[in-house]
Amino acid sequence: xxxxxxxxxxxxxxxxxxxxxxxxxxxxxxxxxxxxxxxxxxxxxxxxxxxxxxxxxxxxxxxxxxxxxxxxxxxxxxxxxxxxxxxxxxxxxxxxxxxxxxxxxxxxxxxxxxxxxxxxxxxxxxxxxxxxxxxxxxxxxxxxxxxxxxxxxxxxxxxxxxxxxxxxxxxxxxxxxxxxxxxxxxxxxxxxxxxxxxxxxxxxxxxxxxxxxxxxx
Numbered sequence: 001x002x003x004x005x006x007x008x009x010x011x012x013x014x015x016x017x018x019x020x021x022x023x024x025x026x027x028x029x030x031x032x033x034x035x036x037x038x039x040x041x042x043x044x045x046x047x048x049x050x051x052x053x054x055x056x057x058x059x060x061x062x063x064x065x066x067x068x069x070x071x072x073x074x075x076x077x078x079x080x081x082x083x084x085x086x087x088x089x090x091x092x093x094x095x096x097x098x099x100x101x102x103x104x105x106x107x108x109x110x111x112x113x114x115x116x117x118x119x120x121x122x123x124x125x126x127x128x129x130x131x132x133x134x135x136x137x138x139x140x141x142x143x144x145x146x147x148x149x150x151x152x153x154x155x156x157x158x159x160x161x162x163x164x165x166x167x168x169x170x171x172x173x174x175x176x177x178x179x180x181x182x183x184x185x186x187x188x189x190x191x192x193x194x195x196x197x198x199x200x201x202x203x204x205x206x207x208x209x210x211x212x213x214x215x216x217x
Contacts (some may be wrong), residue, residue, distance in 0.1 A: 001145070003114075005072060005075065009079055011082030012136060014081050015078050015093070016104065022102075026090075027179055028134050029090055031093065034061065034063055034088060036117070037112050039061070040110060041065070041111040042064075042109055042113065044096035044112065044117070044119050045068045045069075045115065045130075046073070046077060047068075047115070047116075048076075048191070049066070050191045052066045053080065053081070053089075055113075056084075059086070061088075062110070063132060064088055066089060067091075067092050067099050069093070069096075071093055074091050077091055091120070094115075097135045100112070100142055105142070106178070109146075111147060112139050112150065113146045114152070116199050117155055118130075121155065131165055133153060133165055136172070139187065140211055143211040145212070146211065149166075149172065152204065152207070156205075159181065159203075160205060162181075163180045166207055167180075172211055175208045176208055178211070179208075181206055182205075186217065
């Protein structure tokens with residue numbers, strides 16, 4: 001029997017809407033006590049939220065944005081976030097590609113994290129994959145000088161596409177070069193799903209691309 005979905009938020013509700021962001025802008029949605037200018041970091045597809053909560057707890061001075069397309073996942077994360085006591089994270093129910101295209105000003109984000117997004121393995125679903133040239137170009141535009149785009153996948157074919165797309169983006173450079181990706185990143189938090197996949201013997205692929213200094217426009 002499936003559990004009933006709990007709608008109550010046991011504390012502050014840190015969800016925001018696309019309309020909130022469009023009309024008010026990100027700085028007004030975070031605690032004024034956070035240092036100015038606001039340092040933004042974004043996780044697209046936070047899933048169960050372990051990775052985002054870990055980042056936010058370790059870096060209370062950074063303003064984190066968690067984006068998910070699923071209402072249910074956003075609601076569950078809002079409950080976890082309220083119980084955590086963290087105040088530096090906001091949650092947005094939206095498509096990641098629309099967020100980076102429409103809701104993030106140029107050179108405004110220090111980090112973008114994309115952990116194990118759906119590989120859409122069937123040929124007819126190929127265009128639904130998040131990591132496409134247009135998305136990466138928009139993400140690169142949003143990054144500050146020195147800003148980082150982190151991508152992870154456990155799908156071998158998707159890893160090849162990610163490598164091809166990222167390596168073609170002129171605003172980004174591969175920080176793992178000459179390696180195309182790494183199978184493990186020291187110090188990186190491992191989620192429950194990741195630990196399960198490692199136990200199953202799956203191949204994991206981690207990418208890290210930087211927007212170097214001198215690419216401000």
